[in-house]
Amino acid sequence: MTTEDGRMAAFLQKKEVRQVVDNVSREETLRKSFQPERCEAFAGAYTAVRTVSGFKFKKNREAEKQLPDIIDNPVQQIYREDAPAEDFKEKYCRKQTIGIVFSGGPAPGGHNVIAGLFDAARAANPETVIYGFILGPDGVIEGEAVEITPEMVNNYRNTGGFSMIKTGRTKIDTQEKMALSKTTCAKYGLNALVIVGGDDSNTNAAFLAQAMLEDGVQVIGVPKTIDGDIQVRDDEGRVLCAMSFGFHSAARGFARQISNLCTDCSSDVKYWHVCKVMGRVASHLALEVALQTHANITLIGEDLADYVDQRRLDAAEKAGTIDYTAYGMTLRHLSRVICDAIVRRAAVGKNYGVIVIPEGVLEFINEIQVFIIKLNTIIGEYNYTHDTDFHTDFLLLEDKLDYLRRLARRSREEADFSVWNTRDDDLFNDIPPFFQEGLLMERDSHGNFPFSQVETERVIMELVTDYLERLIEQGEYKIGIKNVYYVQTMQKAGMDPDYYGPFLFRNWGQDYLLFHVSMISLKTLTSELTRQGAILDNEKVPGPIEKLFKKSIPKFKTQYHFYGYDGRGNDPTTFDCTYTYNLGMTVFSLIANGATGQMAAIKNLEKGFAKWVPLGIPIAPLMHLEERKGRLELVLEKSLVDVRAPAFQAVKALRAAWLCARSEDDHFRKPAPISLEATTEEDRPLTLTLNAFADEFKQANE
Known part of the structure; x- marks a missing residue:
């Protein structure tokens, strides 16, 4: 070591310097020392389970066939047992060997599931061993695991990500993989396996529970997804699990960053920030972000799906027909709705704002689904009829579009030909070329359209931009000029604002003034003022008026942002820290009491911590048949945004x-940063807080 190296080593050993360059920040140290509250059920030394009657599930016949031994599992409530019998104590406190695996994308709070399980298991018997399978289900299949130690748990308490044991997306969905998984469980001597994941992962948990029943291995699922689309209700709508873990933390992380963009746009006053948030199937994250930030425009896919164009229905009724295209929002209409909002804000001087778009919004656009079905049919039929390949015969986009135009003409000539009509062709030509190319791309091996490759926000905003340019040409899209500024500008130049006002503005006398629709350029401005007699022939437009006019011509500028992976890696909120820790303890209680094929859950999340009740929910009755890769498979059903619930209605x-779109400050809301020390942080997602008023809301609307 050189003298210089020695000096640097000594410098880095100084206490103050070590604090600056240390891998662990003060915030992280405090976070790891945080102790989440425990539900009342976990306040004693023992827990027991009781069957909860009254919940009804419509069982799928295929689920009954494939999962016969767990399909009739009941809902189980965990409760504190203060006076257990000796045989109960012996069974509860026996040494156990438990495996746990993360499956799918990370979600804040996963480490606390391990912490809650570890603490409860070791409290019951310090000799209990817990293995964490490395890199998700691959670890189960390949037998790769690490023993969870107190040091590992303490190093990851209350922190984000799944870094302790990593995660993966492999599914245990073949006989070979199932056999290898059973071998792994035998290798480690497991009596229980815990699967932390989303809908597919909990589906895996059900099949594993069925398959491993004969081996004496219990399998418990834990609901994880930042999308918030694992919510469990019975057939009568009673809520058993209001939200999967990780949702609150991700939504708060997104909301905090989008709130900063709200501040930016109202400071720089020249950008529309377009924010796409994760949520491929459901729009829960977008809804929560809207409540957290009060962004100017938020699209909710489930709302668009319910749209009905009453004007089309009325026109069809007068003509004595039925217009089925009136049901469902079209891309064209959606772009018009957004444009209208942008134009209205510009009219009061606000040519900026924030738009929140859920990742999967296009899946709720009826015409997109129709296009996919029709184009699948057209491409498949062409390949079959011509004994060749559509994409080989039509290499260029224009070639493909020309073929579709020929089909549209054919629909006018042949009454029974309806696979591609003139309206289809018109709507398709409204779509940006890159998205047309996408919809016409080669299908996968099952003939399905690869939806995940679509840039949702770009599809929508290109249509918006095109229509705004048309509105500029028509003189409809203008920036309002503040009346006070107009008066000051004119008076400063020695000109009479009251004389010129009626000549210039279509809404003279309002707070924000809009130039006449006919004034779309300096040339038309000059011509119109000359026609009205405000200036003489061949006279130039006065400088102050030209200055004001140029300020009224909008430039639509966008900045695109995607919020997804950063939210998955967020540190968990107090809500998610507490929720997941209690989920981990719930897992142990279910295992200790002999349950299998159950999903650990907490009831009454929407009502606040004092009313939380840990449950075991049967997974098998929640499953239904859904098309996956061209075939029907049993899966856990995803929960969409309920547009009748108080949160969406608010x-x-x-x-x-x-x-x-008024002459006042925007109503942006600033959510608090995620911090376990903060007293300003809400105790649950805002959507849950509002939906807790469901009964009152229903009564008020009856």
Whole structure:
């Protein structure tokens, strides 16, 4: 070591320097020392389970066939047992060997599931061993695991990610993989396996529970997904699990960053920030972000799916027909809705704002689904009829579009030909070329359209941009000039604002003034003022008026942002820290009491911590048949945004206020940063807080 190296080593050993360059920040140290509250059920030394009657599930016949031994599992409530019998104590406190695996994308709070399980298991018997399988289900299949130690648990308590044991997306969905998984469980002597994951992963848990029953291995699932689309209700709508873990933390992380963009746009006053948030199937994250930030425009896919174009229905009724295309939002209409909001804000001087778009919004656009079905049919039929390949015969986009145009003409000539009609062709030509190319791309091996490759926000905003350019040419899209500024500008130049006002503005006398629709360029401005007699022939437009006019011509500028992976890696909120820790303890209680094929859950999340009740929910009755890769498979059903619930209805009622197309400050909301020390942090997602009023809301609307 050189003298210089020695000096640097000594410098880095100084206490103050070590604190600056240490891998662990003060915030992280405090976070790891945080102790989440425990549900009342976990306040004693023992827990027991009781069957909860009254919950009804419509069981799928295929689920009954494939999962016969767990399909009739009951809902189980965990409760504190203060006076257990000796045989119960002996069974509860026996040494156990438990495996746990993360499956699918990370979600904040996963480490606390391990911590809660570890603490509860070791409290019952310090000799219990817990193995963490490395890199998700691959670890189970390949037998790769690490023993969880107190040091590991303490190093990851209350922190984000799945870094302790990593994760993966492999599914245990073949006989070979199932056999290898059973071998792994035998190798490690497991009596229980815990699968932490989303809908597919909990589906895996059900099949594993069925397959491993004969081996005496219990399998418990844990609901994880930042999308918030694992929510469990019975057939009568009673809530058993209001939200999967990780949702609150991801939504808060997104909301905090989008709130910063709200501040930026109202400071720089020249950008529309377009924010796409994760949520491929459901729009829960977008809804929560709307409540957290009060962004100017938030699209909710489930709302678009319910749209009905009443004007089309009325026109069809007068003609004595039925227009089925009136049901469902079209891309064209959606772009018009957004344009209208942008134009209205510009009219009061706000040519900026924030738009929140859920990742999967296009899946709720009826015409997109129709296009996919029709184009699948056209391409498949062409390949079959011509004994060749559509994509080989039509290499260029224009060639493909020309073929579709020929089909549209054919529909006018042949009454029974309806696979591609003139309206289909018109709507398809409204779509940006890159998305047309996408919809016409080669299908996968099952003939399905690869939806995940679509840039959702770009598809929508290109249509918006095109239509805004048309509105500029028509003189409809203009930036409002503040009346006070107009008066000052004119008076400063010695000109009479009251004389010129009626000549210039279509809404003279309002707070924000809009130039006449006919004034779309300096040339038309000059011509119109000359025609009205405000200036003489061949006279130039006065400098102050030209200055004001140029300020009224909008430039639509966008900045695109995607919020997804950063939210998955967030540190968990207090809500998620507490939720997941209690989920981990719930897992152990279910295992200790002999359960299998159950999903660990906490009831009453929407009502606040004091009313939380840990449950075991049967997974098999929640499953239904869904098309996956061209065939029907049993899966756990995803939960969409309920547009009848108070949370969505509140956002719907406040849309106009949050758009704020008025001469007042925007209504942006600043969510608190995620911090376990913060007293300003809400105790649950805002959607759950509002939905807790479901009964009152229903009564008020009856």
